[in-house]
Amino acid sequence: MLKDLFIGLSQNQFLNNAAKKYGLKLGAQNVVAGTNIAETIESIKELNAHGISCTVDNLGEFVFKEEEANEAKEQIINVIEAIHENQVDAHISLKPTQLGLDIDYHFCLNNLKEIVDRASNYGIFVNFDMEDYGHLQPSFDILDELSKEYDNVGTVIQSYFRRAEDDIEKYKNYRLRIVKGAYKEPEEYAFQDKKDIDANYMKLIEWHLLNGKFTSIATHDHHIINKVKEFVKKNNIPNEKFEFQMLYGFRKELQLQLASEGYNFCTYVPFGKDWYGYFMRRLAERPQNLNLVAKQVFNK
Ligand code: FAD
Numbered sequence: 001m002l003k004d005l006f007i008g009l010s011q012n013q014f015l016n017n018a019a020k021k022y023g024l025k026l027g028a029q030n031v032v033a034g035t036n037i038a039e040t041i042e043s044i045k046e047l048n049a050h051g052i053s054c055t056v057d058n059l060g061e062f063v064f065k066e067e068e069a070n071e072a073k074e075q076i077i078n079v080i081e082a083i084h085e086n087q088v089d090a091h092i093s094l095k096p097t098q099l100g101l102d103i104d105y106h107f108c109l110n111n112l113k114e115i116v117d118r119a120s121n122y123g124i125f126v127n128f129d130m131e132d133y134g135h136l137q138p139s140f141d142i143l144d145e146l147s148k149e150y151d152n153v154g155t156v157i158q159s160y161f162r163r164a165e166d167d168i169e170k171y172k173n174y175r176l177r178i179v180k181g182a183y184k185e186p187e188e189y190a191f192q193d194k195k196d197i198d199a200n201y202m203k204l205i206e207w208h209l210l211n212g213k214f215t216s217i218a219t220h221d222h223h224i225i226n227k228v229k230e231f232v233k234k235n236n237i238p239n240e241k242f243e244f245q246m247l248y249g250f251r252k253e254l255q256l257q258l259a260s261e262g263y264n265f266c267t268y269v270p271f272g273k274d275w276y277g278y279f280m281r282r283l284a285e286r287p288q289n290l291n292l293v294a295k296q297v298f299n300k
Contacts, residue, residue: 007184007284011277028279031249032059033271037075037082040271043248044088047267051259054090055127055245056083059272060098066107069100073111075272077118084122091125093268096139109142113149120152125175130156132183133190140167147174156218157208158182159201160190168204168212177216177245178204182281202227209237216266218245220286222254239264247282 033043044054058075060068076094083090094115100108112128119126128139139155146153154174157164158181168176180197181190191197201219205228208215217228225244232242243264246255259265270278 003284004184005284007281028275031247031270031279031282032275033248033269035271035273037079037271040079040269041082041086041088043269043271044083044090045086047269048089050256051265052255053243053264053266054088054269055093055266056090057093057095057129057268057270058098059270059274059278060095061274061277063098063100064102066100066103069098069103069107069111072098073115076115080115080119080122080124083124090269091127092119093127093129095129095131096142097131097135101135101138101142105138105142108138109145112142113146116146116150116153120150123152125152125154127175127177128153128155130158130179133161133185136161140171143171143174154214157204159204160185160197162189162191164200164204165207168208172208172212174212175214175216176208176212177218178208179218182285198224206231209242210235215242216245217242218268220246220251220254225254225258250282 034040040056044056047054056079058072058079060072063069063072076092076099080092083092092115094112096108096112099111099115116126128143130136130139143153143155154176155171156177156179157168157171158179160181161167168178178201180201191200198221202224205215205217205224209228209232217224219225228242228244231237232239239262243266244258245266245268248267248269255265255267
């Protein structure tokens with residue numbers, strides 16, 4: 001299946017390293033905001049001008065050396081400073097593995113603490129993106145640890161996980177992004193059937209809208225978006241309690257439409273040289289995204 005092929009490619013460290021040397025290629029430039037902070041701030045300003053807030057992700061995969069994790073930490077702190085200096089409407093999304101989760105738990109915890117601490121000085125929120133099952137519990141553990149001291153942290157619930165219902169209840173007082181889930185997971189832990197994943201997705205969203213703090217509904221699926229619109233109307237849930245999120249470069253018209261309808265809208269803005277794994281996961285989710293590649297190849 002194409003999905004498995006692209007997920008396999010996203011996990012190929014050799015291709016990942018090779019891609020870093022060549023800048024944004026194969027159409028990745030349509031879905032990655034830039035390779036540096038200055039370009040990314042310009043993209044954020046454009047989105048802000050349309051009433052769209054942003055969550056910024058410094059792309060990075062396969063971090064197994066302390067110096068690489070430290071570099072990523074410095075870069076994320078630079079992004080926080082740039083958000084503050086430019087007074088743009090944006091916050092941070094990060095992946096714990098980029099900050100050293102595969103190296104050492106406490107090393108990663110300290111890196112994340114430095115980031116969250118700097119962000120909290122400026123009232124900037126930090127979201128821990130969720131990765132594959134093996135990293136799920138340690139990421140929650142770090143969140144638990146940091147939330148003893150900081151309130152500007154939140155995370156993601158992936159509806160394909162069978163445990164998601166328990167997790168959402170435990171973390172209901174956090175700002176939570178709810179997604180379907182982007183990695184290939186075994187049946188033991190995760191629903192495999194799209195119908196089950198979608199049904200659980202809607203169930204979790206509804207539950208968190210009614211019981212949780214603030215819900216970020218992160219999907220490009222207009223069927224889900226329409227159901228959410230009906231649900232919030234029926235249950236008198238105010239717009240301040242939730243937002244829609246989509247990835248940079250995807251369904252741009254729908255992004256603008258939702259913002260112009262008065263919904264809070266946040267675009268996930270990835271940037272950096274390490275674009276390959278992110279791009280392959282997007283192709284795995286929706287092989288039609290290959291159009292982005294085709295357009296690039298034939299526009300030469
Ligand atoms: P799908 O289930 O892929 O598609 C459902 C239907 O929606 C399609 O059949 C089609 O009708 C429509 N559709 C979808 N995409 C398009 C499109 N581009 N154009 C037109 N129609 C379309 N995953 C994680 O595991 N961890 C994370 O931390 C994480 N963070 C995310 C943050 C954001 C902001 C977003 C948007 C996604 C994130 N994801 C994350 C990925 C997520 O888990 C899904 O893999 C991804 O969003 C695909 O699912 P979907 O709900 O968008 O739609």
